[in-house]
Amino acid sequence: MNIESRKDLVRIVDNLQEDEISETVNRRIREFEELHAKSNKEWFNELCFCLLTANSSARLGMNIQNYMAKIDGFLTCDQKELSKILKHMGHRFYEKRAEYIVLARNNAADIKDKITNMENEFTAREWLVKNIKGIGYKESSHFLRNVGYKRLAILDKHILRIMCSSCIIDVPKTLTRKRYLNIEQEFISLADEVGLTLAELDLYLWYTQTGEVLK
Incomplete structure (x- = not known):
């Protein structure tokens, strides 16, 4: 165009x-x-997708996300195994992304609860940038959009x-x-x-x- x-x-x-x-x-x-109404686990799954898209592609992130959902891999694979899967599926930064996902598990159980109890999506974005390694303003805005927020x-x-x-x-x-x-x-x-x-x-x-x- x-x-x-x-x-x-x-x-x-x-x-x-x-x-x-x-x-x-x-x-x-x-x-x-619809995702906004779902569970902490599904919000964490979407957070991992957004971690994967940084310096990569949405299409690859979706492919990995769909595979991981079948084996509950974002929550259960150890870092070494996760890194191996990401490498096999073609992610360039497989080691770093595996590290970030494993670190993000500290918030997996209550990620939705924390964010929905914040003042608004702008406050939530600042919290994500500060507390989730591998997430910047673009990725945190992406995640919040995908779980139903519309002003970022x-x-x-x-x-x-x-x-x-x-x-x-x-x-x-x-x-x-x-x-x-x-x-x-x-x-x-x-x-x-x-x-x-x-x-x-x-x-x-x-x-x-x-x-x-x-x-």
């Missing part, structure tokens, strides 16, 4: 809301809402690229906390302009870059 200005981007998103892809976006949002921006490479190409932001050299939150405000402004939640806008923009609506 040829996107050279904010106006181009708004037009494309408006058109997609009238397209059949909107049904897929709406279905995915309903899945996130997931500033991955696809979203940053499209915001740069449409002249909404300059190319960020690094994503410090301050820079992340500033860009998030621009994303909020864009979402308001097209009448979408941040969760919905993310899925539409991801589709323009990848041709898929994953999670």
Whole structure:
């Protein structure tokens, strides 16, 4: 898609809301809402998925997540075994991700309870960044979106690229906390302009870059 200005981007998103892809976006949002009502264990499973997608792909993360669900591997495999499985399934950073998942188990039993008792998703994001090794602002926003929160921006490479190409932001050299939150405000402004939640806008923009609506 040829996107050279904010106006181009708004037009494309408006058109997609009238397209059949909107049904897929709406279905995915309903899945996130349904996950919000599920157990601590299922929230932890989603947290592990988000740990796996950092510097990797959502598709690979989903493949690993689906396999692990069959053997309850995120909770039961020791670090060595987990590392071996991740390597076999093609994850580049299999040792580090195995380490992060094992460390995250300290919060597996009550991850949902902790987050839902916090003031809001912004407070929850700060807690995740501080307490879950391997989770930054992007990954914590991703996790919270996938468990039903809708007011956080997931500033991955696809979203940053499209915001740069449409002249909404300059190319960020690094994503410090301050820079992340500033860009998030621009994303909020864009979402308001097209009448979408941040969760919905993310899925539409991801589709323009990848041709898929994953999670």
